[in-house]
Amino acid sequence: MRQISYAAAGMEAFIEEMERDPTTFHLSTDAPPPLVERFGTSRVRGTPIAEGALTGMAIGAAGSGFRPIIDWRMVTFSFVAMDQVVNQASKIHYMFGGQTKFPILYRCTVGGGLRMAAQHSQSPYSMFMNLAGLKMILPSTPYDTKGLLKTAIRDNNPVISFESTRLLTMMGEVPEEEYTIPFGVADIKREGKDVTIVALAWLVHEALAAAETLEAEGISVEVVDPRTLVPMDTETIRASVRKTGRLVVADEAGPTCGASAEIATLVTEDSATFKCLKASVRRVCALQVPIPYSPTLEDVVFPNREKIAAAVRVVMTEA
Amino acid sequence: MLRLMQTIRRFEERASTDYVAGDIYGTVHCYIGEEAVAVGVCSALNRDDQIISTHRGHGHCIAKGADLNRMMAELYGRETGYCKGKGGSMHIADFDIGMLGANGIVAGGISIITGAGLAAQIEGKGRVAVSFFGDGASCAGPFHESLNIAAAWKLPMVYVCENNLWAVNTAASTTLAVQDVAARAAGYGIPGIVVDGNDIFAVHAATTEAVARARAGDGPTLIECKTYRHRRHTERPSQPDVRPQAEIDAWMKKDPIDRLVDHLQAQQGQLSVEEWQAMDAEILQQVEDSVSFAKASAFPSPDRVTDDVFAA
Incomplete structure (x- = not known):
């Protein structure tokens, strides 16, 4: 099968969906040339640097029968649009009694590792998960990126796509033929029987690397990638933990009130799953600090395959 | 137009009474005194033109053609309300008549309706979108970002600032360095017009011109309507009001409904005293009916x- 990059897979999704649906349009402070060439400057607009207005405009256009795509570029810039996200987009369908739909895709990159320092290295998806009314995807491969973005554009709700900065150049198999990936369906990226690692985005790949190392030590690791944070495929995660009896959650974000905390709770508050646990749940997250610039500092902040493997060894030896 | 203005007034007088009585929850912001703006603007629009409102939204809803029964039912928190009881006074919307909602965040609606204007431009069917907001919102970021985009892209927009001189209890004179909000239009290269917001004919005429300009593809207009709310910021009995009594009294004498009635009655055969009384009685009955509808509806x-x- 052909191989394309994570970034190219996203662009393919946009091209296919914009061709498929004339009500889609794309706003970004920097219009992507492949989209401008294909769809023109009416539907693909380079905008003033005004993310707050763009985020709000998406809501009005969606309520008027369109399917806007807003590229915030980095999640950093979504914060200047928080009123429009928190007070408007997430609530508008509910507070108006569901009288019309608001299909919107907000897109941004997340994560660190590129020495971009505190503002441009964030993974704040749990801030958005805390709101009711937004769906969100966090793809880890080119295949998932394309399939989930296509679903996101067709969804009738505001959806945020968090795309991992570290993965943009990653190559992977993406079929030529059309496909979509449903929301709320986790992907078991590797099957195993001794311990479940639920890993997010870039850390899926670190978890897979850790699993290789651990296999040599006689530990069989299952790697579960939720792929969508809202909705969360709780049942697949719980079923995996009931099978293995052990859970490690790996997330590039900090631990406090994070997606990792949510996943751990979804497992432990279910009595059938809780009874199967043979060890305490462990989380491998970023340190709870703003992301520093210097390599010697940034490298100790983020989780990696070694930290994940160490956590697995701990849960394997716990009584 | 007179009928719509009086409907807004009678509806809100009743909403206030029923709020204080405890039948309506949360809060109620009355538009009374500013009716000429909503009605003057909306009477220059087509049904498929779109508007967005503010926290003080009943007037815009009624002026755009919303159903009183469903509005009152929403205030009463009933399932037959516009939002099935999920929104209340600050979140009434009716997308079927192009009313994109009241909004609890000052300036929160301005970018949303600008997106409707972008949709109208891409669609190319001549629809126009109108943003209502106050003097307070004109100091907020969304106003400036939205006007800039609408001007740069020549979106079919009309921005209507209802300058009632006070943001809750903060005087606009202390928060704006310019005399007129309309002066800010110059910064975006669009027309900025000041009108007497209590003169419905002036509001209607300015809007008609702005709408024609928008439909012709010539871009947005900022219309500042100088007006005044007769009541405090909200109907909460403990709501403070620091506005000078002399200022309130002066504006009461410029009541937009009285002015329209006087105008019509001064012209032979336009509106007799009896006709006006009969119209008011009909309106009161419609409001009463809306309350009956709300009370008969289930939570x-x-x-x-x-x-x-x-x-x-």
Whole structure:
């Protein structure tokens, strides 16, 4: 099968969906040339640097029968649009009694590792998960990126796509033929029987690397990638933990009130799953600090395959 | 137009009474005194033109053609309300008549309606979108970002600033360095017009011209309507009001409904005293009917509370 990059897979999704649906349009402070060439400057607009207005405009256009795509570029810039996200987009369908739909895709990159320092290295998806009314995807491969973005554009709700900065150049198999990936369906990226690692985005790949190392030590690791944070495929995660009896959650974000905390709770508050646990749940997250610039500092902040493997060894030896 | 203005007034007088009586929850912001703006603007629009409102939204809803029964039912928190009882006074919307909602965030609606203007431009069917907001919102970021984009892209927009001189209890004179909000239009290269917001003919004429300009593809206009709310910021009995009594009294004498009635009665055969009384009685009955409708409607069932978080 052909191989394309994570970034190219996203662009393919946009091209296919914009061709498929004339009500889609794309706003970004920097219009992507492949989209401008294909769809023109009416539907693909380079905008003033005004993310707050763009985020709000998406809501009005969606309520008027369109399917806007807003590229915030980095999640950093979504914060200047928080009123429009928190007070408007997430609530508008509910507070108006569901009288019309608001299909919107907000897109941004997340994560660190590129020495971009505190503002441009964030993974704040749990801030958005805390709101009711937004769906969100966090793809880890080119295949998932394309399939989930296509679903996101067709969804009738505001959806945020968090795309991992570290993965943009990653190559992977993406079929030529059309496909979509449903929301709320986790992907078991590797099957195993001794311990479940639920890993997010870039850390899926670190978890897979850790699993290789651990296999040599006689530990069989299952790697579960939720792929969508809202909705969360709780049942697949719980079923995996009931099978293995052990859970490690790996997330590039900090631990406090994070997606990792949510996943751990979804497992432990279910009595059938809780009874199967043979060890305490462990989380491998970023340190709870703003992301520093210097390599010697940034490298100790983020989780990696070694930290994940160490956590697995701990849960394997716990009584 | 007179009928719509008086309908807004009578509806809100009743909403205030029923709020204080405890039949309506949360809060109620009355538009009374500013009716000429909503009616003057909306009477220059087509049904498929779109508007967005503010926290003081009843007037815009009624002026755009919303149903009184469903409005009152929403205030009463009933399932027959516009939002099935999920929104209340600050979140009434009716997308079928192009009313994109009241909004609890000052300036929160301006970018949303600008997106409707972008949709109208891409669609190319000549629709126009109108943003209502106050003097307070004109100091907020969304106003400036939205006007800039609408001007740069020549979106079919009309921005209507209802300058009632006070943001809750903060005087606009202390928060704006310019005399007129309309002066800010110059910064975006669009027309900025000041009108007497209590003169419905002036509001209607300015809007008609702005709408024609928008439909012709010539871009947005900022219309500042100088007006005044007769009542305090909200109907909460403890709501403070620091506005000078002399200022309030002076504006009461410029009541937009009285002015229109006087104008019509001064012209032979336009509106007799009896006709005006009969119209008012009809309106009062419609408002009474809306209350009856609301009271006869069921409260939403608690098991519907998670409905509509997401669209299917």
